[in-house]
Amino acid sequence: MTGYALLVPELLVLIAIAWGLFSSHLPGRDRGAAYVGVVLVLVAAVAAALATAGQTLFGGALVFDETARFARVGTLVLAAVWLLWTAGRGEGRTREATALALFATMGALLMSCAADLVTIVLALELATMPAYVLVGYRRNRFTGLEGALKYFLLSLLTSLVMMYGLSFLYGVTGTTRLSEFDLSTAGTLGLLAMLLTFVGVFAKLSAAPFHYWAPDAYEGAEAWSVAFVSTVPKVAGAVVFVRLVAAIVPTAPIGATMVLIAAVASMVLGNLAALTQSDIRRMMAYSGVAHTGYLMLGAAGITAAGYGAAVFYALAYAIPSLGLMLLVAEEGVTVDDFAGFFSRRPAAAWGTVIMLASLIGIPPLVGFFGKLYVFSSALAAGLAPWVVVAVLTSVVSAAYYLRIVRSAFFAVPAQERTPLASSPAASIAILACVAATVALGLAAGPLLGWLGI
Amino acid sequence: MLSWIVFLPLLGVALCALLPKSQAHNAKWIALAVTVGDLVLASLMLLRFDVAASGMQFVTDRAWVPQAGIRYTMGVDGMSAPLVALSALLTLLAVVASWKIDKKPAFYFSMLLLLQVGMNGVFSALDFVLFYVFWELVLVPMYFLIAQWGGPRREYAAIKFFLYTLLGSVFMLIGIIVLRLQLDTFSLTELAKLGPTLPADVQWWLFAAFFFGFAVKVPVFPLHTWLPDAHVEAPTAGSVLLAGVLLKMGTYGFLRISLPVLPEGFASWQFAIGVIAVFSIIYGAAVSFAQTDVKKLVAYSSVSHMGFAMLGIAAGTAAGLNGAMAVNISHGLTTGMLFLMIGMVYDRTHTRQISELSGLANQMPVIAGLMAFASFASMGLPGLSGFVGEFLSLLGAWQSTALDAWLVIAAVLGVLFGAAYMLWMLQRVVMGQPSHVVADQPDASIREIATVVPLVVLIVVIGVYWDALLRFTDPAMTALAKVVGG
Numbered sequence: 001m002t003g004y005a006l007l008v009p010e011l012l013v014l015i016a017i018a019w020g021l022f023s024s025h026l027p028g029r030d031r032g033a034a035y036v037g038v039v040l041v042l043v044a045a046v047a048a049a050l051a052t053a054g055q056t057l058f059g060g061a062l063v064f065d066e067t068a069r070f071a072r073v074g075t076l077v078l079a080a081v082w083l084l085w086t087a088g089r090g091e092g093r094t095r096e097a098t099a100l101a102l103f104a105t106m107g108a109l110l111m112s113c114a115a116d117l118v119t120i121v122l123a124l125e126l127a128t129m130p131a132y133v134l135v136g137y138r139r140n141r142f143t144g145l146e147g148a149l150k151y152f153l154l155s156l157l158t159s160l161v162m163m164y165g166l167s168f169l170y171g172v173t174g175t176t177r178l179s180e181f182d183l184s185t186a187g188t189l190g191l192l193a194m195l196l197t198f199v200g201v202f203a204k205l206s207a208a209p210f211h212y213w214a215p216d217a218y219e220g221a222e223a224w225s226v227a228f229v230s231t232v233p234k235v236a237g238a239v240v241f242v243r244l245v246a247a248i249v250p251t252a253p254i255g256a257t258m259v260l261i262a263a264v265a266s267m268v269l270g271n272l273a274a275l276t277q278s279d280i281r282r283m284m285a286y287s288g289v290a291h292t293g294y295l296m297l298g299a300a301g302i303t304a305a306g307y308g309a310a311v312f313y314a315l316a317y318a319i320p321s322l323g324l325m326l327l328v329a330e331e332g333v334t335v336d337d338f339a340g341f342f343s344r345r346p347a348a349a350w351g352t353v354i355m356l357a358s359l360i361g362i363p364p365l366v367g368f369f370g371k372l373y374v375f376s377s378a379l380a381a382g383l384a385p386w387v388v389v390a391v392l393t394s395v396v397s398a399a400y401y402l403r404i405v406r407s408a409f410f411a412v413p414a415q416e417r418t419p420l421a422s423s424p425a426a427s428i429a430i431l432a433c434v435a436a437t438v439a440l441g442l443a444a445g446p447l448l449g450w451l452g453i
Numbered sequence: 454m455l456s457w458i459v460f461l462p463l464l465g466v467a468l469c470a471l472l473p474k475s476q477a478h479n480a481k482w483i484a485l486a487v488t489v490g491d492l493v494l495a496s497l498m499l500l501r502f503d504v505a506a507s508g509m510q511f512v513t514d515r516a517w518v519p520q521a522g523i524r525y526t527m528g529v530d531g532m533s534a535p536l537v538a539l540s541a542l543l544t545l546l547a548v549v550a551s552w553k554i555d556k557k558p559a560f561y562f563s564m565l566l567l568l569q570v571g572m573n574g575v576f577s578a579l580d581f582v583l584f585y586v587f588w589e590l591v592l593v594p595m596y597f598l599i600a601q602w603g604g605p606r607r608e609y610a611a612i613k614f615f616l617y618t619l620l621g622s623v624f625m626l627i628g629i630i631v632l633r634l635q636l637d638t639f640s641l642t643e644l645a646k647l648g649p650t651l652p653a654d655v656q657w658w659l660f661a662a663f664f665f666g667f668a669v670k671v672p673v674f675p676l677h678t679w680l681p682d683a684h685v686e687a688p689t690a691g692s693v694l695l696a697g698v699l700l701k702m703g704t705y706g707f708l709r710i711s712l713p714v715l716p717e718g719f720a721s722w723q724f725a726i727g728v729i730a731v732f733s734i735i736y737g738a739a740v741s742f743a744q745t746d747v748k749k750l751v752a753y754s755s756v757s758h759m760g761f762a763m764l765g766i767a768a769g770t771a772a773g774l775n776g777a778m779a780v781n782i783s784h785g786l787t788t789g790m791l792f793l794m795i796g797m798v799y800d801r802t803h804t805r806q807i808s809e810l811s812g813l814a815n816q817m818p819v820i821a822g823l824m825a826f827a828s829f830a831s832m833g834l835p836g837l838s839g840f841v842g843e844f845l846s847l848l849g850a851w852q853s854t855a856l857d858a859w860l861v862i863a864a865v866l867g868v869l870f871g872a873a874y875m876l877w878m879l880q881r882v883v884m885g886q887p888s889h890v891v892a893d894q895p896d897a898s899i900r901e902i903a904t905v906v907p908l909v910v911l912i913v914v915i916g917v918y919w920d921a922l923l924r925f926t927d928p929a930m931t932a933l934a935k936v937v938g939g
Contacts, residue, residue, distance in 0.1 A: 373521075391627060409600070
């Protein structure tokens with residue numbers, strides 16, 4: 001697939017968005033749009049997988065390399081899983097949720113191949129704007145609106161900081177093309193440009209010390225919104241991050257130190273803060289900070305293998321997290337809500353164990369290979385002391401992930417709960433996450449081939 | 454064949470998972486069939502094992518993640534084949550000993566079988582990443598066995614077990630990656646060839662990283678604190694497998710990886726390991742004296758006994774390494790048997806307090822006799838298996854130029870301590886008038902006797918006819934001793 005045909009996935013997503021927006025005039029009930037979305041997004045994933053690597057569009061503003069292909073397919077499949085769950089469990093106004101989520105997906109797709117400051121900003125805003133609405137989706141819930149407002153204001157602020165930095169970058173280099181960046185002669189102004197840009201990017205990735213918005217925003221939101229917002233755009237976010245690092249840092253090595261500091265701070269703060277949370281959304285927000293730290297540790301080595309490892313890690317984090325948050329959306333948002341989960345739904349409880357084990361990094365699940373490649377590339381780049389920090393904090397993470405297992409298997413529920421109505425579509429969506437957690441671990445080889453490592 | 458031994462239990466796990474709820478009590482039959490099958494396969498492997506040949510046997514080698522150079526390589530030599538058989542035997546006995554489990558039986562037996570996959574796999578894997586996969590796999594079923602079927606503080610003990618051993622193994626992971634970056638292979642046989650060429654300071658650091666991973670599992674002082682908690686809270690079968698097999702993974706790691714791959718690293722750590730080993734021997738014995746809970750006593754005695762295995766490893770001589778292997782096997786048999794006996798007593802009396810148990814010999818002579826036998830074997834009486842290992846370890850340590858004589862003398866004192874606390878325990882538990890919890894309890898059933906008979910036979914056979922074990926281990930250990938200059 002070549003030329004403008006490369007944009008077929010985006011076109012298919014656009015059709016699905018239109019279906020969602022106008023589906024009140026189309027056949028099918030509220031959830032029909034979500035089912036249509038699942039089909040179109042999966043076809044789009046196939047189309048994205050067929051794209052030949054190594055091409056550009058619009059004079060290099062969009063780059064279709066192996067990394068972009070990996071991220072586009074990953075994003076689309078994750079979005080399809082989320083849509084499938086929503087189609088099965090939608091609680092009203094599913095049409096609009098579908099359209100919003102797909103707008104964000106479209107943004108993530110463009111982020112995956114953006115290689116120009118302007119396309120990066122456009123794609124990033126397209127990916128985040130619908131997320132604000134998803135986070136505050138329940139209009140009648142005060143906390144949801146508060147969370148959405150916090151999310152909106154802080155995200156907007158960080159966007160502005162980042163754009164300020166990007167404008168400096170343009171100022172000192174005279175170009176918006178990532179491939180033409182050179183900060184080696186830019187002096188203090190170049191340093192400032194890099195600092196502002198990274199502050200914005202770190203905040204978008206919820207990396208410490210700019211992570212503080214995430215727990216509050218997620219706690220206010222519905223768990224199914226968090227499931228989307230915290231996972232689906234993650235891979236594309238990682239791609240933008242490594243592309244910026246690869247463009248800027250080699251000519252201004254102090255950037256590597258900035259990335260390393262943020263990575264270590266994220267791993268330590270994220271994991272320690274997650275230890276004390278009883279709301280799983282907050283726990284996952286903080287553990288998301290920690291996982292961003294691991295991802296950034298891969299990139300901090302400023303090597304091609306490290307960039308590939310970072311992008312792979314983002315997917316390895318997103319798959320089990322998505323499945324887990326979908327289960328949280330079904331079962332309740334606190335650790336105690338999972339009491340008696342094993343008695344109610346033994347298969348789902350085992351799925352939870354598998355996904356949590358992957359997040360801890362137990363082999364042979366996908367999370368283990370994510371950590372293996374991140375640690376390998378960091379060790380190869382001479383970051384051994386920081387890898388020790390990373391493995392120590394990953395043991396800390398086991399402590400809080402095990403609290404969910406403990407509650408699910410050994411705690412007695414405070415009151416009898418009526419079993420959830422079964423929904424084949426939702427079950428398939430969660431099963432897909434569990435299966436991918438296992439299968440991508442056992443078959444990590446081909447995926448890494450895609451990333452060129 | 455080896456793959457069958459490793460993955461056959463997985464079939465049992467699948468069958469247990471498919472059992473309808475009303476049939477869950479039949480899970481024990483599935484587990485029995487699978488573990489018997491596994492033991493038959495493992496015995497066949499031992500019979501077909503060529504003790505004269507050097508190198509790995511029953512080798513399977515396939516690409517797994519070619520991009521990262523990870524291969525599915527399995528094979529056994531004289532070091533690992535007896536351990537695979539030990540794991541197969543003890544899992545079968547653990548299944549029989551768990552016959553009366555009626556709380557979520559399908560879940561329980563599938564965890565036992567999953568544990569067996571991990572244990573067999575660790576002793577069979579010849580690719581370092583594959584080794585790590587099985588190594589970590591063991592954590593999950595053991596966590597559930599302790600946390601679901603354990604004693605009153607089970608959840609605390611289970612999490613402590615999980616986090617401690619995870620902490621150790623993540624350092625091993627760093628070591629694995631560094632080795633790969635230096636030598637470009639994960640193959641354990643390749644690493645054994647290339648590893649010794651690494652600079653001494655790199656070897657020193659790598660040895661330290663692996664030491665954490667393996668020493669936590671052994672466990673040696675001061676990394677042992679998870680062990681008493683895990684043992685006391687675990688159900689009988691969990692304790693049997695924990696002491697009988699899981700601890701062996703630690704010493705096996707030293708013998709399979711640390712010593713052959715990093716001989717210079719070992720040389721600079723050798724004396725320190727000797728000191729730690731002897732300290733563990735004395736410390737474990739001393740703390741055993743103070744125990745009021747007979748299970749905890751045996752748990753701390755494990756720290757002491759595994760100290761002898763570590764001493765044999767620290768010696769680095771052929772005798773010492775053979776001794777370490779013999780302690781491994783013997784401790785698996787004797788401590789496994791002790792935990793089975795304690796489990797039988799606990800099933801009847803619902804207490805493990807030494808002060809509340811007395812007069813077992815009057816009320817249940819068979820159980821008391823078997824318990825005395827296991828204790829004697831454990832304290833290293835000549836003619837029983839415990840003696841072989843302790844004798845060879847001490848002999849090897851004496852011969853070793855790297856260890857001082859006073860270390861060996863201190864370790865011999867540990868043997869005396871070991872005999873003393875065991876005898877004192879026996880005196881209080883077996884002798885005297887039956888206490889009220891012991892009175893009117895039935896003696897061992899046929900099933901219970903059948904559980905320990907294989908152990909009794911093996912303990913005597915190895916104790917009398919050392920060659921039954923050493924013929925397997927000696928070629929590998931002599932070769933290893935040459936590598937580390939013992």
